Amino acid sequence: MSRAVPHEHDSHETPSAARPAASGAGVSFQRGLNVLISVAESGETRVEQIAADAGIPVSTVYRYLRTLRELDLVEERSGTYAPGWRLLELSGQHLTHTRLVELGHPLLQELTDATGETAVLTVRVGSQAMCLRQTQSPHAVRMAFRINQLLPLYAGAGQRILLAHAPPAVIDRVLGRPMRAITDRTPDRACLAREMERIRAGGFLISHGELNEGAVAVAVPVTAMGEVVCALTVAGPEPRCGPTWRRQARARLRAVSARLAEILEDGVTPQTG
Structure with missing residues (x-):
């Protein structure tokens, strides 16, 4: 004891x-x-x-x-x-990205054929954007990215579309970090903070030379299963991309965005034309 x-x-x-x-x-x-x-x-x-x-x-x-x-x-x-x-x-990103790669090419090619300019599909990866797929303009002078190239969320039409639809924590993270002025037209922190709601309400975005001098880009979000899964963008040199081109590009982008959303949600086979 x-x-x-x-x-x-x-x-x-x-x-x-x-x-x-x-x-x-x-x-x-x-x-x-x-x-x-x-x-x-x-x-x-x-x-x-x-x-x-x-x-x-x-x-x-x-x-x-x-x-x-x-x-x-x-x-x-x-x-x-x-x-x-x-x-x-x-996280499920791998499967979504694979699906977008498989389905995106014919729709991007349709955009390039219709607008004459480079069409890009971008996704958000953390607090950056990534060029997942693109079809390049046939013109000798054109805009182009590298596949899997990482891009800042704060510059460029497609990237800012993705930023506006990102979770609040991601937006705070991007706005809270130092931002490099890539060109004279790269938006600053105050400008970004003001326009987030406007971008979400507008459903499209046009940028001028934010990432590349002399470039014009028009972008729309693709919403499927209740969330923005990617952005579609067409971009080209400013002399070829005037007001008429921008209006036509926006209409084409919205039509293709709706079809890609339908493909992702219903699993239908994409039809080009």
């Missing part, structure tokens, strides 16, 4: 002694999640930005990124980090 008291005392002490280790593990787990959230929300980002977002040293970020890369939750791209295939599948 005399040994029962120390034994009982030990049983009470063990959880208390283990508590700091459990707390440490919890903190480590939370830090790892914060690193993953930073990459997921940014779409593509650098270690220094992740460290600032998560509030931890750069050396610690590298340690977590190594583990996340081994699990295919994060991938490295020439010094930057982006969501890996497994994270995209878990």
Whole structure:
């Protein structure tokens, strides 16, 4: 019986002694999640930005990124980090993007044939936009992006359409970070904040030289299953894209947007023409 008291005392002490280790593990787990959230929300980002977002040293970020890369939750791209295939599948983005790639080309080609200019399908990846698919203008002088190229959400018609329809946390994140004036016409933070509601209400957007000097772009959102899944844009040099062209491009974009939404919701086969 005399040994029962120390034994009982030990049983009470063990959880208390283990508590700091459990707390440490919890903190480590939370830090790892914060690193993953930073990459997921940014779409593509650098270690220094992740460290600032998560509030931890750069050396610690590298340690977590190594583990996340081994699990295919994060991938490295020439010094930057982006969501890996497994994270995209878990979020459902991978399947949606694959579907858009499969279905988007004939509709984009229709837009290019009708407008004579480059047609682009962009999606939001965290706090950036990505060129998922495009058909280029036949003209020698034309606007074009690289497939999978990441673009700022704050510049360009299609990108700002996606920003306006993003969750409030994403909008706050974009507006709260430094913005580079890519051209003299790149909108500033105050301008972006004022126009978010107008873009949502208008259903389309025209930009002039925000991302590329001398370019004009017209964009519309594609809404399916109750949310904006992508933006469709046609863009070309300003001398070819006057008021009449812009009106015609907007009408074509709206018609194609409605058909793409129908395809995504009903699984119908796209018809071009």
